[in-house]
Amino acid sequence: MTEVTRSHPLGVSRPDLAIADLPEPEEVFGVSRLGTKELFKYAVGPSLIALGISIGSGEWLLGPQAVGQYGFVGVGWVILVSAILQTFYNVECSRYVLATGESPVVGWGRVPPGFALWVPLSAFIIIFAFIAGGWAASAGQGVYALVHGEVAPAGAEEPRLWAIGLLLLVFAITAAARKISRTLELANWGMVGAILVALLLVDLFVVPFEIWWDAIRGFVTPAAPPAGITATQLGGLAGFTALASGLNWYVMGHYRDKGYGMGYRTGFIAGLRGPKSELLDSGVTFPDNPANAGRWRRWYRLLLMDMWGVFFVGAILGMLLPTILMARAVELSGQRPTQANVPTFVASALGDEYGQAMFVGALILGVLILFSTQLGIFEGMVRVVTDAAHATSPRLRVLIEGDPRRFYYPFMFGLLVVIAIVLHLALPISLVQWSANMSNLGALIYPFMLMYLNSKLPRPARPRWWHYVILVLNFLFFGFFFVNFIADFVGDPLVTF
Incomplete structure (x- = not known):
């Protein structure tokens, strides 16, 4: 590490x-030259973790439910605008991480009046938004249908038990990791790749061209929302299209652990199988x-490629492919999805038309989609609280002897128990809509905090004026x-349609 002689x-x-x-990117990734092969092998990664979360609650549940009930026109443009705005927002959150090596939840503590307000409040908002566990409950419904060959009856307990089992699987995956972020990247390389390829193949097989065209036209056609849809439903769709609107920052700390920019200087959270890694407070x-300035431009280009080339493209495909599949399922069944059956609606409709193999395949795909979301959200909640506590509590750092894992894993297990209780309180889609609209709360707060922080970065890293406009x-x-x-x-509601 270069000797530190002054401070900023x-x-x-x-x-x-x-x-x-x-550092130079080659130094971080341990290569002599960062070509196309090395780019995908080493540099791409945090966007995949975000994309694994993205292709789930919005793309498999809220988007298809909205399209299944109301069609593409008046809904599709909300999806596209949300994805564009969120990708810009992700870049601005990540700009701060690359320039300082601090995760966003730690950076919020630098905004007046200071960390005593913003750090605990931000950690609370993340927990409050996602602890409802609708993403886990929906995955549990899919596993039940996969095991029993039929949709779970209303109020059944077994889907909730499967959801809890999947939470335990997340715990096991992180516990088996040497470096948690890298393990999540590799898991999402496999899951996201399999999801998008499988969705594309199924859609090419079962979805007529007319539905493809209606969907694409709906994405780019500004139109009034369809009659009957509520602004709360649209808000849930907007909030969970791409990721989690104003709360997307909770995932961007993975750029620090990946070693992007100054993250290479500040450390990462190691897994149980890895050696202890220093994490600066x-x-x-x-x-x-x-x-x-030249090195910054290289890192910023890598960030843009990761976010726009992988996350944005993947998020659009991740919303397009499931929604046209839902539209086809509605056409085949003559019915519309409800809050209770949307996690398994497509599988049931395709199974009736194309046989048991299609039913099982669609269920496996749905479970994989929802589990990728579950993996990222559950780990992200634990990561935010761990970063916040480690950075702001000297007493905790002494207690855990400078090893964040000693807080990370006990907290993860405790959070698992709490979510297991909350899962029993409402239908999965109701829980997901709650989380999505709570995610929109972040848009009232954090864009302005980003403006404050990023305007004070070293000059080469500061945003241009139009970045502030997009944050507004x-x-x-x-x-x-x-x-x-x-x-x-x-x-x-403020408006009705």
Whole structure:
């Protein structure tokens, strides 16, 4: 590591950032040259973890449910706008991580009035938004149908037990890791690749061209929302298209663990099988000079390729392919999905038309989609709280002897128990819609905090003026849906269609 000789003040209530040179990507990834092969083998990764979460609650549940009930026109444009805005937002969150090596939840502690407010509040919002466990309950419904060959009856207990079993599987995967982020990347390489290829093949086999065209046209045609759909339903769709709207930052800390930019200087959370890794409690940034400006441009290009080339393209395909499959299932069955049966609706409709093999295949695909979401969300909640506690509590660092794993794994198990209880409280889709609309809450807060933090980065890393405009658009678009959700929850929605 380059010797630190001075510091860079950023915000309030947190230590100044240490200063060291940015590493070259080749140094981080251990290659002599970062070509196309090395790019996909080593550099692409955090976007896959985000994409694994993305292709799940929004793409397999809320999007198909909305299309199955109301069609593509008036719904598709919400999907496209949400995906574009969220990808820009992801880049801005990750900009801070690359420039400082701090995860976003730690960075929020630098925003006035300071960490005593923003760090615990942010950790609470993430837990509150996702602890409902609808993503896990939906996966449990799919496993039940796969085991028994039929859809679970209303109120059945066994799907919830399967959901809890899948949470234990997430715990086992992280416990078996040497480096948790890398294990999640490899798992999502396999799952996301299999999901998209399988969806494409099934759609090519069963979906007529007319439905493909209706879907593509619906994505790019601005139109009023269809009659009957609520703004709360649209808000859930917008919130969970691509990822989790204003709360996407909870996944972007993986760029630190991947070693992107200054993340290489600050460390990562190791798995149980790996050796202890030092994780700094405060970030490091780079001096403003031509050499580091050139290195920053290289890292920023890698970030853009990872986010736009992998995450955005994958998110659009991940929404298009399941929604046209749902439209075909509605056409075949003559019925529309409900909150109770949407996790298994497609499998049932395709099974009736094409036989048991298609029923089983669609169920396996659905379980894989929902489990990839479950893996990323559950681990992400644990990661956010671990980063927050480790960075802000000297007493905790002494207690765990500087090893974040000693907090990470006990907290993960405790959270598992709590989610297992919450799973019994509502239908899976109701839980997912709650999480999605709570995700929109983040759009009222964090875009402005990002503006504050990123404007104080070293000059080469600062955003251009139009990046701030897009962050304001995130605030307006997703913030509207959250305000409407609260109005609908306590009385009447702001708008009806």
